[in-house]
Amino acid sequence: MQDDFTYDLAVVGGGLAGLSLSIQLARSGHKVIVFEKEKYPFHRVCGEYISNESWDFLESLGVELRSLGVSHIKRLQVSDVHGNFFEQLLPLGGFGISRYKLDHQLAQLAKENNVTIHEQTRVNEISYKDNKFILATTNGDFEATFTAAGFGKRSNLDIKWKRSFATAKSNRLNNYIGIKYHIRCDFPNDLIALHNFKNGYCGLSKIEDDKYCLCYLTTAGNLQNSANDIKRMEQDILSANPHLKKIFGECEMLWKEPVTISQISFDKKSLIQDHVLMIGDAAGMITPLCGNGMSMALHASKIAAEQIQRCLKKKIPRQEMEKLYAKGWNKLFSDRMKAGRLLQKLMLNNWLISLTIRTGKIFPGMLRFMIRQTHGRPF
Numbered sequence: 001m002q003d004d005f006t007y008d009l010a011v012v013g014g015g016l017a018g019l020s021l022s023i024q025l026a027r028s029g030h031k032v033i034v035f036e037k038e039k040y041p042f043h044r045v046c047g048e049y050i051s052n053e054s055w056d057f058l059e060s061l062g063v064e065l066r067s068l069g070v071s072h073i074k075r076l077q078v079s080d081v082h083g084n085f086f087e088q089l090l091p092l093g094g095f096g097i098s099r100y101k102l103d104h105q106l107a108q109l110a111k112e113n114n115v116t117i118h119e120q121t122r123v124n125e126i127s128y129k130d131n132k133f134i135l136a137t138t139n140g141d142f143e144a145t146f147t148a149a150g151f152g153k154r155s156n157l158d159i160k161w162k163r164s165f166a167t168a169k170s171n172r173l174n175n176y177i178g179i180k181y182h183i184r185c186d187f188p189n190d191l192i193a194l195h196n197f198k199n200g201y202c203g204l205s206k207i208e209d210d211k212y213c214l215c216y217l218t219t220a221g222n223l224q225n226s227a228n229d230i231k232r233m234e235q236d237i238l239s240a241n242p243h244l245k246k247i248f249g250e251c252e253m254l255w256k257e258p259v260t261i262s263q264i265s266f267d268k269k270s271l272i273q274d275h276v277l278m279i280g281d282a283a284g285m286i287t288p289l290c291g292n293g294m295s296m297a298l299h300a301s302k303i304a305a306e307q308i309q310r311c312l313k314k315k316i317p318r319q320e321m322e323k324l325y326a327k328g329w330n331k332l333f334s335d336r337m338k339a340g341r342l343l344q345k346l347m348l349n350n351w352l353i354s355l356t357i358r359t360g361k362i363f364p365g366m367l368r369f370m371i372r373q374t375h376g377r378p379f
C-alpha cells in the first residue's frame, strides 16, 4: 500500500456524524479520509429540525448557521388522529435547515480542513489486522489506523457484519419507512407540528428560504395495506387527520416524488464492531419524533474525536479508547434512547395520544418533562 493511501482515520459515511468527526480530527493535524456513496449536495429523509443543543457545536466547526438562513423554532403542536391538538413552548427550541444545505456545507468545511473526501464511493469491506484497517471500496483499497462508521440507519456493512438488528425478524421496532417532501405552505415560522395518523406521525416545520420540510414515519404495513402506493396511503390513512388532509390537499409540493427510506430500526445496536467505532445512527437511532437524532450524531462525533485523538497521541491504548468511547456514549444517550422508544409507543397508540392531548392541556408540564428526557444540554 502506497503512503498516499494510508490515513490516521478513515470515516465510512459522510453524514453529520462522519463529516463532523472528520473536521475535528483534521483540525488537530491528522490525516483523514471520508467515503460517501452519494454525491453532495443531495436530499435525504430527515425532519430537518435540529435541537438548539447543537448550535454552538456546529458554529465551532465553522458552519455559519445564520447566513444559511435557518428558521428558529420555539413551539410544538401535537395533534391526534382526529385533529384535536395542543401547543406547547419547547424547553430548548431548535432551528430548521435542509440536510441538502447543511451536509453540503459540512463537506465543504471538511475539504477546507484538508480532509480527503471520496464521493460516490461505497465501502464494501473493512478488515482489521496487525493494528491497522484495510478498507475495500469501489474506488480501490485504503489503509487507516482508526476507522469510524457513520454510515447511518442501515448499510451494506450492517448486512455483511450480520449485526443483530439487520438480521432480526420484523418487529414493532424495526420495520418503519420514512418519507420526506419540501413544500410551500401557509404555516407559522416558529412552530413544529407533529400530526398523528394510524401507525405513524408526520412533522412539519420551516427550513431555509420560504420552504418547509414535511416528513413522516410509519410502519411498512401501512404502505403494504395501501397496495404499496404512497399517494393512496396519504389519501386513505394520513388524511384521516384533518390537519394532514389540508396539508396534502392545499400545499405546493416542490418535488415530483418524495425521498424515501425503508427498514428503519430502533433496536439496540453495538457501539464497537471489529474495532470500528460506530457513530450517529450506526450506533443507535432515537425515534424521530424526539427531533434529536442529528444532535446525537454530532455529539457522538465529539466524544469519538476526543478518544481517537488521545489514542493517536499514544496517551491511551486502543482497547482503552474503545472502552471509554462506549462508556461515554452510554452515559450520554442510553436513557434518551429508552425515553424515545417510550414516547414513540405513546405516539403510535391512538387512544393514548388522544388521552395525553386532553391531559396535556391540563398538565402541560408533563409533556415538557417527557421532551426533556429525550434531549441533552448544549455541548
Ligand SMILES: Cc1cc2nc3c(=O)[nH]c(=O)nc-3n(C[C@H](O)[C@H](O)[C@H](O)COP(=O)(O)OP(=O)(O)OC[C@H]3O[C@@H](n4cnc5c(N)ncnc54)[C@H](O)[C@@H]3O)c2cc1C
Residues within 6 Å of the ligand: 012, 013, 014, 015, 016, 017, 018, 035, 036, 037, 038, 045, 046, 047, 048, 049, 050, 051, 121, 122, 123, 124, 150, 151, 152, 153, 154, 155, 156, 157, 177, 178, 179, 215, 216, 217, 264, 279, 280, 281, 282, 288, 290, 291, 292, 293, 294, 295, 297
Ligand atoms: C423520518 C425521519 C425523520 C427524522 N427527523 C429528524 C429531525 O427532525 N431532527 C433530528 O435531529 N433527527 C431526525 N431524524 C434522525 C436523523 O436524520 C439522523 O439521526 C441523522 O441523519 C444521523 O446522521 P448520521 O450521520 O448518523 O447518518 P446519515 O445522515 O444517514 O449519513 C450516513 C451516510 O453514510 C452513507 N453511507 C452508507 N453506507 C455507506 C457505505 N458503505 N460507504 C459509503 N457511504 C455510505 C450514506 O450515503 C449517508 O450519506 C429523522 C430520521 C427519520 C428516519
